[in-house]
Amino acid sequence: MPENQGTHLIRGARPLGDDPVDLLFENGRITAIGPDLPAPDGAEVVDATGLIALPGLVDLHTHLREPGREDAETVASGSRAAAMGGYTAVHAMANTDPVADTAGVVEQVWRLGQEAGYCDVRPVGAVTVGLAGERLSEIGAMADSAARVRVFSDDGVCVSDALLMRRALEYVKAFDGVIAQHAQEPRLTEGAQMNEGRVSDRLGLPGWPAVAEEAIIARDCLLAQHVGSRLHVCHVSTKGSVDIIRWAKERGCDVTAEVTPHHLILTDDLAESYDPVYKVNPPLRTAEDVQALREGLADGTIDIVATDHAPHPVEAKETEWSTAAMGMIGLETALGVVHRTMVETGLLTWAQVAERMSAAPARIGRVGGHGRELAVGEPANIVLYDPAAPVEVDAAAMAGKSGNTPFRGMSLPGRIIATFLRGVPTVLEGKIK
Amino acid sequence: MRHLLSAGDLDRDEATLILDTAGELAQVGDRSVKKLPTLRGRTVVNLFYEDSTRTRTSFELAAKRLSADVINFSAKGSSVSKGESLKDTALTLQAMGADGVVIRHGASGAPHRLANWVDGSVLNAGDGTHEHPTQALLDAFTMRERLGRLEGLRVAVVGDILHSRVARSNVLLLTTLGAHVTLVAPPTLLPVSVHTWPCEVSYDLDEVLPESDVVMMLRVQAERMHDSFFPSVREYSRNYGLDGERLSRMPEEAIVMHPGPMVRGMEISAEVADSPRCTVTEQVANGVSLRMAVLYLLLGGS
Numbered sequence: 001m002p003e004n005q006g007t008h009l010i011r012g013a014r015p016l017g018d019d020p021v022d023l024l025f026e027n028g029r030i031t032a033i034g035p036d037l038p039a040p041d042g043a044e045v046v047d048a049t050g051l052i053a054l055p056g057l058v059d060l061h062t063h064l065r066e067p068g069r070e071d072a073e074t075v076a077s078g079s080r081a082a083a084m085g086g087y088t089a090v091h092a093m094a095n096t097d098p099v100a101d102t103a104g105v106v107e108q109v110w111r112l113g114q115e116a117g118y119c120d121v122r123p124v125g126a127v128t129v130g131l132a133g134e135r136l137s138e139i140g141a142m143a144d145s146a147a148r149v150r151v152f153s154d155d156g157v158c159v160s161d162a163l164l165m166r167r168a169l170e171y172v173k174a175f176d177g178v179i180a181q182h183a184q185e186p187r188l189t190e191g192a193q194m195n196e197g198r199v200s201d202r203l204g205l206p207g208w209p210a211v212a213e214e215a216i217i218a219r220d221c222l223l224a225q226h227v228g229s230r231l232h233v234c235h236v237s238t239k240g241s242v243d244i245i246r247w248a249k250e251r252g253c254d255v256t257a258e259v260t261p262h263h264l265i266l267t268d269d270l271a272e273s274y275d276p277v278y279k280v281n282p283p284l285r286t287a288e289d290v291q292a293l294r295e296g297l298a299d300g301t302i303d304i305v306a307t308d309h310a311p312h313p314v315e316a317k318e319t320e321w322s323t324a325a326m327g328m329i330g331l332e333t334a335l336g337v338v339h340r341t342m343v344e345t346g347l348l349t350w351a352q353v354a355e356r357m358s359a360a361p362a363r364i365g366r367v368g369g370h371g372r373e374l375a376v377g378e379p380a381n382i383v384l385y386d387p388a389a390p391v392e393v394d395a396a397a398m399a400g401k402s403g404n405t406p407f408r409g410m411s412l413p414g415r416i417i418a419t420f421l422r423g424v425p426t427v428l429e430g431k432i433k
Numbered sequence: 434m435r436h437l438l439s440a441g442d443l444d445r446d447e448a449t450l451i452l453d454t455a456g457e458l459a460q461v462g463d464r465s466v467k468k469l470p471t472l473r474g475r476t477v478v479n480l481f482y483e484d485s486t487r488t489r490t491s492f493e494l495a496a497k498r499l500s501a502d503v504i505n506f507s508a509k510g511s512s513v514s515k516g517e518s519l520k521d522t523a524l525t526l527q528a529m530g531a532d533g534v535v536i537r538h539g540a541s542g543a544p545h546r547l548a549n550w551v552d553g554s555v556l557n558a559g560d561g562t563h564e565h566p567t568q569a570l571l572d573a574f575t576m577r578e579r580l581g582r583l584e585g586l587r588v589a590v591v592g593d594i595l596h597s598r599v600a601r602s603n604v605l606l607l608t609t610l611g612a613h614v615t616l617v618a619p620p621t622l623l624p625v626s627v628h629t630w631p632c633e634v635s636y637d638l639d640e641v642l643p644e645s646d647v648v649m650m651l652r653v654q655a656e657r658m659h660d661s662f663f664p665s666v667r668e669y670s671r672n673y674g675l676d677g678e679r680l681s682r683m684p685e686e687a688i689v690m691h692p693g694p695m696v697r698g699m700e701i702s703a704e705v706a707d708s709p710r711c712t713v714t715e716q717v718a719n720g721v722s723l724r725m726a727v728l729y730l731l732l733g734g735s
């Protein structure tokens with residue numbers, strides 16, 4: 001656990017990619033920004049020449065696996081991975097064992113995050129008891145708990161019962177919560193293994209059709225508007241979903257949406273190897289979908305990038321495709337992938353990256369103290385990123401416990417050099433503190 | 434050629450070489466001493482995760498006729514059924530020094546995975562709903578024997594295309610060899626992207642039969658009815674079953690094929706199954722020669 005280390009002077013960083021300035025962190029806050037700041041006595045000086053400074057990233061969708069699957073990840077290991085990826089806050093999904101459907105479990109996860117100290121861990125509460133989709137869990141108790149839960153999700157499974165979804169959307173209005181839906185019509189995806197289309201048909205793998213996602217999103221947008229609630233759509237993966245969300249926003253629905261880094265760059269033809277490192281839910285889609293997702297993220301239809309970091313032990317992936325677990329890790333590669341797919345392509349500026357990976361997810365999750373401007377008086381939650389340091393992704397070198405990255409061997413354009421959580425470095429010189 | 438995982442891996446020359454080699458090896462089957470010393474000292478493992486006595490026996494016979502040592506490693510009663518992973522099984526086979534592994538598995542792509550973990554050749558003997566390349570090869574061999582050519586041949590494949598590894602391999606191989614394939618099924622039993630496949634598609638068997646030199650009937654599991662792929666066995670059979678009446682509307686030379694096991698009364702009537710135009714038993718006999726050819730070419734008998 002990193003200890004409080006007082007004062008840091010960051011020399012020559014480029015806030016949101018702008019002209020270089022110095023930033024001074026004292027007592028957890030930004031206390032000065034400007035050219036050639038004098039170094040106070042005892043200040044540690046960090047040379048950030050050429051580095052881009054962004055507000056600490058906020059992930060709305062992380063699987064930390066604790067309690068229950070500590071062999072895959074723990075709150076501590078996952079938050080170290082988060083820090084290495086430039087994150088200062090993550091939302092821990094509820095599909096643990098036991099499920100995070102009571103105040104007791106969410107407080108345990110929250111406390112483990114505090115103890116680890118690498119980033120703020122905000123537990124997500126389950127919408128329904130045991131993720132069973134039958135009755136509401138004690139949502140209010142989780143909201144009132146020390147964990148102050150504001151995001152509720154049965155992620156991993158869809159709240160498919162329309163009436164239950166309506167009730168959940170209504171119920172969380174009382175404390176400004178949001179339902180994050182894993183949109184997957186269950187009957188249309190029974191036994192589904194990959195995107196339904198040319199590749200699945202050729203490979204003989206049962207298909208997961210785009211319509212199974214789109215139908216639920218359309219229904220939920222209409223429901224959210226009808227009852228005047230906030231809806232968040234997890235891991236949007238298809239062109240049709242982008243179109244539906246764009247339409248819903250135009251007609252005034254309070255919907256937000258996320259896309260994962262892997263859906264911004266990978267396509268379903270990777271399944272041709274039958275290597276389950278490419279097996280994920282929702283599945284990798286087509287190049288046309290990838291293009292639509294990038295455009296949706298660029299024009300604001302999709303509000304944020306969320307990792308859906310899903311660690312699995314080796315044996316869960318070193319198997320036949322159909323028996324392998326679904327999911328990919330993503331915390332440590334997210335910013336590099338967004339750089340490659342959105343910044344290098346000219347679709348987003350660094351300021352817009354900060355909006356989509358920090359400010360907007362913090363707003364949706366109602367996370368105080370994160371996703372703020374880089375301004376004097378604000379908490380010093382900051383990531384320093386070297387945009388000109390290509391790195392080959394090494395699955396064995398991940399800070400998290402699992403190595404199931406689909407980007408292994410791929411070159412990403414930059415690397416995280418430092419992450420500060422309230423002025424304290426959790427990562428410095430590219431290494432975990 | 435190191436492995437045979439998909440019929441799509443074969444180009445026209447390679448496929449033709451396999452068929453020609455099978456033709457030569459078939460003559461061995463006619464001799465009184467049926468064995469060749471070609472694969473002496475080589476070890477072939479039959480790794481069968483699904484019960485298929487027919488296919489396993491065919492491979493076993495083929496390997497033995499080439500004098501290979503054959504180990505049958507069936508999932509039942511072995512460490513496999515006790516939860517051993519495919520990878521651990523692969524490492525065991527590797528340690529045993531298997532030169533070739535013939536794998537039948539319920540999961541699509543299992544042979545591809547296995548090929549990452551063993552040095553020997555992997556031969557796909559049917560994986561899930563993906564492919565069954567030696568079945569397609571023996572089907573092509575049978576057609577060529579009966580009708581004298583493959584180029585320009587009109588082949589109708591009828592039945593549960595969606596779940597059929599035989600159909601997938603046949604579409605790929607027959608197209609490579611110059612035949613024209615038409616898939617015939619109710620729309621529910623066709624893949625959604627079938628229009629992108631290199632073949633024709635029809636929902637109407639009666640329209641296709643008079644234009645076909647070969648009709649290949651696929652088994653349809655009656656249980657598909659419970660998933661609403663079709664309303665009833667009776668309705669399926671009425672629209673897509675092959676009976677004597679339908680057979681009479683095919684060209685005189687046309688043949689009826691079936692990869693077996695047949696469900697008489699469902700996709701094929703007893704009358705048609707027993708007719709001399711039905712090649713089911715020839716397909717079985719040709720299967721041994723064809724598999725000999727594949728083993729010979731893969732394991733590089735000297």
Ligand SMILES: [Zn+2]
Nearest residue numbers: 155156182234
């Ligand atoms: Zn999900």
